[in-house]
Amino acid sequence: MPARPSRHATILEVARVADASKTSVSRYFSGERERLSPALQRRISEAARQLGYRPNQMARGLKGGRSRLLGMLVADIRNPYSVAVMHGVEKACRERGFSLLVANTDNDPTQERTHLALFASYRVEGLVVNAAGSPAHELQDLVGQGLPLVLLDRWLEELEADRVGLDNELAVDMAIDHLRAQGYRQLLFLSQPVGLASPRQQRWQRFEQRLAGEPALDGERHDPALDGTAVSAIIEAFLARAGHPAAVLCANGNVTLAATRALQAQGIRLGEVGLLGIDELDWCGLVPPGITTLAQPTEAIGRAAVQQLLARLDDSGTTLPPRRTLFPPTLIARGSTRLPGTDNDQETP
Structure with a gap:
């Protein structure tokens, strides 16, 4: 008999319906799906769907220091290039078990500073930044706090950070x-x-x-x-x-x-x-x-930005030199x- 959807389904209920351990379910929703067999992943996904289970990412962040959130700051969300790159960023986040928060600055430096402060308050684990003005000071403060970031398309020469974009x-x-x-x-x-x-x-x-x-x-x-x-x-x-x-x-x-x-x-x-x-x-x-x-290979650019962020997160404190990834057009x-x-x-x- 199919499981009845529950408004507040728990991870233990998902594990029972999927015939899996609580640890396996936790790995599935925390970005470690590659450690599970494809069959087990399908069972957990189906159980979560039946039960209406949604992990509380904010609670996860408070408990374990990981929010599973990445932020993306866009200079002009109406620009087709920005939308296309954002799609690549979001797909890469989803595949790695992260959620994406997007903020649009409308090329307004004041809005840019406001959104950067909001991202910090949401405890994002990394930032993709398509700068509108020259927020090097604010970004340097975030880097000093250990937040990885990647500059997308627009560089800030005074800031030592990874860069991704078109050649x-x-x-x-x-x-x-x-x-x-x-x-x-x-x-x-x-x-x-x-x-x-x-x-x-x-x-x-x-x-x-x-x-x-x-x-x-x-x-x-x-x-x-x-x-x-x-x-x-x-x-x-x-x-x-x-x-x-x-x-x-x-x-x-x-x-x-x-x-x-x-x-x-x-x-x-x-x-x-x-x-x-x-x-x-x-x-x-x-x-x-x-x-x-x-x-421009917009999806590849978006994916590369996420890959560089996650490489920083997995770096375990080792200092890597800033990397520049430039893509050729077609x-x-x-x-x-x-x-x-x-x-x-x-x-x-």
Whole structure:
């Protein structure tokens, strides 16, 4: 006869229904599932489901000093990149028996400081930080208290911490190499305001370095606010000066969207003016003839952040040097970088 769900089922009830020991059930819910056989894991999972059992993670933390909670601080949760990386972080947490607390700062340094204090009060065991401002002081205090953290996408040079993200210099190199190979010689690099955001700084600087070292290429760079008509005005002025063949290189998905709208409003055919964006978004393949992008391995980035946190937790006090894990992007070539009238103006097989 199936077990009757109980509102306050206990670990002993789960063990009895699963025909398992209390220790095995405890291991299942504390991130040590790999020590149990697959058959035993299935029995415990089914017993917990029947009984409606949910472990009290806060009570576990108070009793054993482990909350099984990881925190993630996101600069802008509306950004598709942030959502995609967060999905990878959450999946990795779930697989290792951790729960994830997420806080969005809306790129507001004041909110950032507030959320960091809240994470500390919830006794998270580690933090993944996508910084909005420059919270190096607050983060250094947390590191001094023994809290592991990983910087995601945006670096803070004054803070010694693990880092995970895209290889931004490689991304710009791949973009320029592709545009040059496709026949484009005049390049416009568009970014959101660079400010203190390290990925924007790195992409901005690498673009300048490449053009300075390649006489066959010419171009310019701008970092306007994306509201109003600024992007459209910059593209129109650039094309008037540059002539053809010209291309626009967009530093992220938000800029790609703004540039696409501007080119469409000016009646410019994609490909006639090249368009390449860093970050793959769902709609990029839907806008004729398709927008060429550099896709980030967002799930792998999120998983790597969790792996580095857990490596710190398992370090048993040994001091490991900060690690930098950079991932290459993947080029997805579409019609927006096929220059009409050249050998490259061919349909992709």
